[in-house]
Amino acid sequence: MALPSVRALLKQREASVTASERRIIAVLLANYPSAALTSISQLATAAGVSDPTVHRLVLKLGFEGYPEFQRALLAEVDARMNSPLSRLESSADQPHTEDTQQAMLGSLTLAIGKTAELASREDFERTVSLLADPQRTVLCCGGRASGFFAAWLAVLLSQIRPRARHVEPSLERGSEALADLSPGDVVVVYDYRRYQESVVQFARAARDLGAHVVLFTDEWRSPIASFADAVLVSFVQSASPFDTKVPVVAQTEAVVAALVQRASVDAKNRLKRIEALRAGRVAEDA
Template structure:
């Protein structure tokens, strides 16, 4: 068995070959960032609602001799992941800043981003980037009370890279006008984290009825909108404060923008150049 490959990558490779019971186990492992795999096979089977032979068969399908071999790989993977953010904070710890809110927040954010990457399906990420770069698609973006800023941040980048991008007004009373313009060539990008908003869920439902494709950015627990979304990205949002953090969501946005721009390198460069020329020629933008 090649231990250089991560267990989560092996799971992705074999996903189509797994039975429904085996997928219950992999879902539990991925939802718990592989930590669930460190417990006994009996407890893992109980938590996943499967039999212990199912877990043994899964281990062998992934290329391991048995569950102990799989568990050793998971243990190495978890240990390596734990070392990574801690190493980055070593300087702050030496300076006796480890109890300061800045250091505690930095540890939490490093943990959030690392776990978000662990759960990310890179093939799905690239598929969404290709979808959003398609000039035949019209894009609509909207966020909730907390994530509205994330939606506008993504919108501001997309409308520079390409045309056909709209940010929906925060007031539900004007959403019907946008729904009228949605077709099977439309993509509605929604941001929704806990304290999930019923209005956003209803909008997603109506957009799907219009033929639109839903791309959802949500938290680790998953918005109810997932049942309407063709694509869903879960990001870790917990922070050492009374507020959830959307830093990991912004990480996904910026990575997505870079991917989209690389797919539209020629056309986006021309568009940005034209925009710069327009800004330079138009007096309304001059001081």
């Protein structure tokens, strides 16, 4: 269940606080959200109350202090500014190019270029090394907007190595996959803003079980980045109001290409066996 916004909290508590605290709420709602982005003293002066009165109100709202109150407000503003709807609404007032196709393709080219320019070679090589070991089980997972990339990676990996599969990153529905993990196995996670808590929890549980965590994420970085073994960052902003995942596809393809190069003979033999089975015949010895 989503937590109420700061605005909603202010309105909910307006009738149950003191008269001085109501003045603070009135100032905050009248100049929302800018009134709360000043210092505590400036807000107190605007409402005609003391600094401790502002502090008491913030505590009543459920925050540990004014800094945490401001962080919650900034996170709320950021989430709204970066939502597809708000970005679509803001773009309505901007002049549009006649050639939308060229503008979009150009912005995607820039996103891929920036991703390549700032890519970490160390994290890429670490990812390839982990996935190249056929003794490691590999679980691939992602959130609502990125799960299909994890499924696609699992399909590609299964063509060139054993023990790779797609799982749902949920402690409730993916616990069986976690139960089968051994220390040293690999969990590949795709997680992009707005980061999904169930995905974060699943990745952390895998890490606690001794698995290596490889993260595909955006430039703002999922919380998983704080404990991942390798982090592959892509730049997702484009001419569209929706974050682009084109660089993610490119990164995924690059990892698979590197894996094929590293284990070309094994990959070729495995593909021969798979093709033979699809054709309904027993594969010849390689």
